[in-house]
Each structure stands twice: as C-alpha cells, then as structure tokens.
Amino acid sequence: MKRKLISGFAGAAVALALAACAGGVAHAANDATPAQQKRQMFLRGAELWPIYCNTCHNARPGGEFSPTEWNMILMHMRTQANLPPQDAKAILEYLKASR
Numbered sequence: 001m002k003r004k005l006i007s008g009f010a011g012a013a014v015a016l017a018l019a020a021c022a023g024g025v026a027h028a029a030n031d032a033t034p035a036q037q038k039r040q041m042f043l044r045g046a047e048l049w050p051i052y053c054n055t056c057h058n059a060r061p062g063g064e065f066s067p068t069e070w071n072m073i074l075m076h077m078r079t080q081a082n083l084p085p086q087d088a089k090a091i092l093e094y095l096k097a098s099r
C-alpha cells in the first residue's frame, strides 16, 4: 500500500512535469479542429487516469458507468484527487469515450 502511494505520487510529479511542457502544445491546439481537440483530450485523459485514479482505489474502467454517472462521479472524485480542471476534463472525456 505504501509503495503504491509512493509510485502514485511519483506519477503525479511526472504528470505535472508533462503538464508544464504541454503548455506549448496547448497553445498550438487552438488551431486544431474540435475533433482533433477531443482526440487530444482523450489521449491526455488516458495518460492521467491510471496515475490519478489508481491512488486510493483500483481505477474503474469507463465501461463500468454511464456518461451521466461519470459526470457525477468526476464532480466528487476531482475534489478527492485535487485535480486541476483541465485534467478532470481530460479524464472525463477519456472515461466517457472508452466504453
């Protein structure tokens, strides 16, 4: 359990470093079409989901809940996980789309 927590924190640090680098990418993303932006969110969510959502319990796969249920769950879990808004959006996009 302790080891899992530590690896979770290391993962969060990596995610923060990635988020810092992604600043330039996010700027370029303004030129992307809505479909491309959605795809970028999905991929970002796919990276962040195992990092954030595996810390306190097993990460639950997208297929386990409906999109409406995920909206409610993420409202609760984004405070539990102390998620930055953009990361919460990306994880939500990933969970809803990976059903």
Ligand code: HEC
Pocket (backbone or CB within 6 Å): 049, 052, 053, 054, 055, 056, 057, 060, 073, 076, 077, 078, 080, 081, 083, 091
């Ligand atoms: C800080 C710890 C913590 C983190 C991080 C966390 N959760 Fe949770 N999660 C909980 C706790 C505690 C519960 C059960 C009690 C409650 O609902 O508050 C729970 C419950 C859940 C449930 C309900 C499970 C069920 O069987 O009904 C889902 C789904 C869930 N979390 C998804 C997520 C997702 C998605 C993330 C990533 C964004 C996440 N959690 C991150 C602590 C956490």
